[in-house]
Amino acid sequence: MFEIFGIPSSALFGQLLIGLINGSFYALLSLGLAVIFGMLNIINFSHGAQYMMGAFTAYLLLKYSGLGYWPALIVAPLLVGITGVIVERLFLQWLYKLDHLYGLLLTFGLALIIEGVARNELGSAGLPYVLPEALQGGRNLGFMFLPNYRAWVIVASATICFGTWFVIERTRLGAYLRAATENPTLVRAFGINVPRMITLTYGFGVALAAFAGVMAAPIYNVSPQMGSDLIIVVFAVVVIGGMGSILGAILTGFGLGVIEGLTKVFFPEASNTVIFVIMAIVLLVRPAGLFGRRA
């Protein structure tokens, strides 16, 4: 063990690791928000609630059907994604011609409903989720202790993030998506079912949030308010990064997680607010966001 700026290396790298973990959740959630905003022109306020739904689905699957962490990682996002598809068909599809603000208000209402139901059914105290055997324990890297599960979270979310980026920016399906974002009418004229694409995009974005929720379940306790606190920070991340670029959303998410982790080491009082302060500075210096285009 050695010291950096008078801080033991294990503490410094420990916080960096926690920062990277938070950063993976910021990245996954802001990526989902950006994908949904691109296609639907709606800011999905219920994103945090859907993240919480993912964690709760994993918890309930384990409790009632004995399905463990690994199946839940697939099943929970799928189930929550299906609820997303239903929400889009039932509610959101009526809002596309209205002012953006109505989408925000409606999804805020949905977030209240989801959180309220969760509080009633499951109580507001946090519930623990047991780690899978294979990921318990950790290894000593010499300068710090690395728990296996945390390493897995970072690798998995980075893989999902860059996979999404690859699909959207480098494949034919992604080309359709980007084209439909630019000009839906023209893309429809080419015989592509744009409304169905919009529905599935929302389902996918929601599933991403749920996936983040399942991964968060063993780290934080599963609780009804786990999403609402997070979503506001993610909004700030989105303002900082700008929603124009997928890669931008991912990099901003990880980067801000790390900065937040470092703040916990050097100036713990500000760790809750550092992302908001950065947002204020970015607004002063580069109003369109780091990766944003001026509208």
Added chain:
Amino acid sequence: MEQRVSEPLAKKPSALRGQADTIAFVVMVAALIVAPFFTYPLFLMQAMCFALFACAFNLLIGYVGLLSFGHALYFGWASYLSAYAAKAWGFTPELAILTGTATAALLGLLAGALAIRRQGIYFAMITLALAQMMYFFALQAKFTGGEDGIQGVPRGHLFGVIDLRDEMAMYIVVLVIFLAGFLFIYRIIHSPFGEVLKAIRENETRAISLGYKTDRYKLVAFVLSATLAGVAGSTKAIVLQLASLTDVNWPMSGEVVLMTLVGGLGTIFGPIVGSFVILIMQYKLAAVGEWVLVIQGVIFVACVLLFRRGIIGELANWLRIRL
């Protein structure tokens, strides 16, 4: 064309038009004068504070088209400063309310200057994020009392003379503050300045091309809205003798959006009706506990999908008048 937040109301002019808002105002004042003899004055005072808060919020969303999702910041911080001034510094109530209001105005200036740098959906996210930042400051600061808040705030003597521990005296003070705030907002909306605000709501690009410095107009409107929200918050702290984290946290920002939406965005009387409806609902439903959250969510969804004009908006549309 996108449908804007407020739709054009009356298609044909009606005989009532022009006097409708005067009649509605007289009815409202009469109702508020007799109401304390029929129901709890404390509830009415609280409702008037929230009504003024919602009117201030509506000034932005309804007349400039800016959705602030962080109005709890001005309401809550004004409430803290007002409570602290009255309790720790021994200010008289009118000075305490002024202290809170000035705080809200200053915070509105700072937050507004940042938020108006982005439009639309980003504006909403920025105001929410800034409010959350100030929530964390309130949570950590010593003077706010953290989780306990500032309790047992003395109501004191107005101008050092009138004892506000008397419920009726307090009621009259709150009524006067509420009506003054309401008339001030009415005046803003119907002034040349207000006309420019509405032009920005309808088409900002065109307003700019007509030579208006729209950013300045938006900032002034933002500061006015924050200041009036501050009046409401400061008064509430004196009435309920309490300032707490609830007032400054995001669900409060959501609540004022809900009140305005239910009553009718961009209507003058809508926010008042909306805040009374929501507060009555909360009192009646206090027994069902957490389900209040679900019911509020359902109202949000229903309003956005079926009922975008709100109560007063629908009524005005039906009577073909402007309220």
